[in-house]
Amino acid sequence: MTSSSFKKKNVAVWFLLILLISLFIEIFIFNFYSIYNNIRINNLLSQDITKKSNIPKDLNLNEFSRYTSLTNDAWLEYKDLNTQVKTIKIELEHSRPNAMFQIFYTTPSDPNYSEENSLVSVVSPVIYMNFNNGTTINNLRLDLTDKAGDSIKLLKVEINPPYELSFNILRYLFVFCLINVSYFLLLLMRKYKHEIIKYRYYIALIVFSFLVLGNIHGSSIGMWDNYVIEKMDDKHSTTLIGEPRSIRSDEWLVQTPWFLSQTQNDEFFPIRNDNIRSDGQNMLIANVPTFSIHLLARPHFWGFILFGKDYGLSWYWMLRLMLLFMLSFELSMFLSNKNLKISIIGSLCISLSPAIQWWYNTSVVDIIIYVQGAIVSALYYVRSDGRKWVRIFFVSSLTLSITGFILVLYPPLQVPLGYMLLIFLGFILIPNIKTLINNKFELIAIIICILYVIVSISTFILESIDDINLILNTIYPGKRVITGGNFDIKELQSYLISWLLPYKDVTFSNRSEVSNFINFFPAILLSFAAIYRYETQNRKLIITLFIYLLFLTSWLILEYPLSISKITLFSYVTEKRLGFIVIGLISIYLFMWAASIFATKKPLTRYVSFLICIIVTIIYYISLFQTQMHSYLGDILSWITIIFFVALNYFLIRGRLYIFTVLMFIMIIVSGATVNPVAHGTASIYEKEISHQLMNIKLMKPNAKWVSVNNNVNSQFLVALGLKTFNSVHYYPDFKSWNILDPSQEFKEVYNRFAHIKILLTDEKTSFKLIQPDLFQVHLNVMDLKKVGIDYVLSQGEFKSEILQKIYYSPKDNLYIYQVITY
Numbered sequence: 001m002t003s004s005s006f007k008k009k010n011v012a013v014w015f016l017l018i019l020l021i022s023l024f025i026e027i028f029i030f031n032f033y034s035i036y037n038n039i040r041i042n043n044l045l046s047q048d049i050t051k052k053s054n055i056p057k058d059l060n061l062n063e064f065s066r067y068t069s070l071t072n073d074a075w076l077e078y079k080d081l082n083t084q085v086k087t088i089k090i091e092l093e094h095s096r097p098n099a100m101f102q103i104f105y106t107t108p109s110d111p112n113y114s115e116e117n118s119l120v121s122v123v124s125p126v127i128y129m130n131f132n133n134g135t136t137i138n139n140l141r142l143d144l145t146d147k148a149g150d151s152i153k154l155l156k157v158e159i160n161p162p163y164e165l166s167f168n169i170l171r172y173l174f175v176f177c178l179i180n181v182s183y184f185l186l187l188l189m190r191k192y193k194h195e196i197i198k199y200r201y202y203i204a205l206i207v208f209s210f211l212v213l214g215n216i217h218g219s220s221i222g223m224w225d226n227y228v229i230e231k232m233d234d235k236h237s238t239t240l241i242g243e244p245r246s247i248r249s250d251e252w253l254v255q256t257p258w259f260l261s262q263t264q265n266d267e268f269f270p271i272r273n274d275n276i277r278s279d280g281q282n283m284l285i286a287n288v289p290t291f292s293i294h295l296l297a298r299p300h301f302w303g304f305i306l307f308g309k310d311y312g313l314s315w316y317w318m319l320r321l322m323l324l325f326m327l328s329f330e331l332s333m334f335l336s337n338k339n340l341k342i343s344i345i346g347s348l349c350i351s352l353s354p355a356i357q358w359w360y361n362t363s364v365v366d367i368i369i370y371v372q373g374a375i376v377s378a379l380y381y382v383r384s385d386g387r388k389w390v391r392i393f394f395v396s397s398l399t400l401s402i403t404g405f406i407l408v409l410y411p412p413l414q415v416p417l418g419y420m421l422l423i424f425l426g427f428i429l430i431p432n433i434k435t436l437i438n439n440k441f442e443l444i445a446i447i448i449c450i451l452y453v454i455v456s457i458s459t460f461i462l463e464s465i466d467d468i469n470l471i472l473n474t475i476y477p478g479k480r481v482i483t484g485g486n487f488d489i490k491e492l493q494s495y496l497i498s499w500l501l502p503y504k505d506v507t508f509s510n511r512s513e514v515s516n517f518i519n520f521f522p523a524i525l526l527s528f529a530a531i532y533r534y535e536t537q538n539r540k541l542i543i544t545l546f547i548y549l550l551f552l553t554s555w556l557i558l559e560y561p562l563s564i565s566k567i568t569l570f571s572y573v574t575e576k577r578l579g580f581i582v583i584g585l586i587s588i589y590l591f592m593w594a595a596s597i598f599a600t601k602k603p604l605t606r607y608v609s610f611l612i613c614i615i616v617t618i619i620y621y622i623s624l625f626q627t628q629m630h631s632y633l634g635d636i637l638s639w640i641t642i643i644f645f646v647a648l649n650y651f652l653i654r655g656r657l658y659i660f661t662v663l664m665f666i667m668i669i670v671s672g673a674t675v676n677p678v679a680h681g682t683a684s685i686y687e688k689e690i691s692h693q694l695m696n697i698k699l700m701k702p703n704a705k706w707v708s709v710n711n712n713v714n715s716q717f718l719v720a721l722g723l724k725t726f727n728s729v730h731y732y733p734d735f736k737s738w739n740i741l742d743p744s745q746e747f748k749e750v751y752n753r754f755a756h757i758k759i760l761l762t763d764e765k766t767s768f769k770l771i772q773p774d775l776f777q778v779h780l781n782v783m784d785l786k787k788v789g790i791d792y793v794l795s796q797g798e799f800k801s802e803i804l805q806k807i808y809y810s811p812k813d814n815l816y817i818y819q820v821i822t823y
Contacts, residue, residue: 026172030168035165049157087128091127094152142157219251220248225244238684247505253713269290276725287366294407296456330379330380336595355584368413370408388439403456416573470733487556490623500632523653528546644663712757730755758776760779795816
């Protein structure tokens, strides 16, 4: 056999092997949860009860088999089922895709309906209700809605249904390409690792440019396709791979529409957007792109300014991801004593972690980027002694990082990570204090940088002080005072369920709130004394970080005096953000350091390693089996999770870096890389029939004021289109409007907050009702539309009034546009 034919045969074998591996991943990995549940219910009776006799309450059934709820407590009841149930599957069409759906059931031992015997979900086309150990159900009640006037079509109700296996050809091809690209990169890393390290920023720039030119991003903007259905062109699809996440409403519903509203504003990226609130919303404190001096410290917004909404959204997502990866890599190289494997896996542990991906669009990510940017800039500044222009560049990036960190305005993370930043900067800069300024150019650069910080912060305060005072005096979130101790320490290992979060919703919280950095805090805590003696380069930094980590952990379980919490500013730090974000991040930094010692020094004997793993197993067992995480995973998956993570711990502390890296890489991809979709463009908002109707009206009457009614999401749709909107999401209370509607301030505690605002038109007197801490409802008398200057109404459903003239109706979306008639 010739050499060329042998190579061709090898290529063919490799191609076939990767096809089979990709097929295995598509069928068995992505369908793991379905396969697992089919095993759970394989010995139970499966039955379709859709057409079984039922008893409706406060529901009106029309000729199209659709129910209309007459009250906010409407249900269907199925009696005398008397069967063992592990899963109930409900298929339905609902006029409010994100409404609450709840089932109640009775059992032989408890014949009455109660909250204890109930399960809650958010409405989606297909809802699965799972009973971990199986429950014998006598009667079943489906609470279809919590609001009068909802339209629901119940398509199917099935007990113990077989879970369907999916096969997504795009996902299959993506996995195939990903494996090939990963293998190709691995070969390149082995052969050209020094060149790749040397030119890593050029490579990152090429990848970044390619992704931005393709308008690729990770936004869940595709969620709007569930609310505004009628498209201009059915070929347009924002989501390419994966699924938009409804739970990421602070992204697709709040932050992204605010970004887009700035691109649609008549004024060029204003600091105060007059389309939101009656007197405009301050977009500086909302962390939104503005054309101001502060923009220099917010490079992730530059794309909006330079290239508009589509490229800007891609720039925003991709630059932050690149910065996370590259800065985490630099920090990993520093902490791991330039261990390449640890640095790569460490950078992935941060940039693709569940904690980052589930909170990707928020201030959480910005603060971590700024902190790491400041640390890396300081590190390279002191290492670049003698290279004048390089040092000027890094002192500038240090300045912009610190400025950006201050301007974010999110104290729950700024305070604890600010102290961590001071620890790093102290141990990096103080030993080099004599060489911090070597010539007049560096001195001039530092003076300019200091002036920039002063000007940026001063103008920020002058522009925002009144709005900040409003926020500080709100009921939510401004008046929270934290003294620590309000955290169940068993939940600190919430990363144990991270691998399942992208594929299964959480019933006891939500997926963002329980997301965490995958870390090895227990193992590092137990082995720290044994491995610290091997540290030679950063002893003071490492011990200080470790002590600080212990203090933060104590804050979770101990209640500190109020005076200490206020002096340290920890009164602003919520325990969950501290436990899941800050402690998780610092634990990863210490993991990077510890992993290099485990790999090179082999400091622990086999006996000690086994002992640590036994203790870690006990910690994991308590964390899973004595918290609600157990009900989420169930017995089998809980034990599989414990075994996998204990194995990770063992390979880590034994220094088995290769197998640890492979397993950790798989965990990161499964738990983090699959969280957000791969998406393209903004068609889910702008390429809709209703969008074009609204924009046409805007062209004719650009200053018209709009209100969205009977729906708490469409107001943000109006905002994204650049329309002046009465309700929507208000970062701080709009007292100017509320004082008109509530002159006696009877409802001030309801609207004095950050809030989503839902408007319901009524013929009754205007009133306010608090639904949840960040959502209130205004029952607005239709005649009061004129009081607050409303010109047009976008209504989910019809509303008849003598002062409302219908000018457009979308039957597919059930959306009406009314003009308010003035006499």
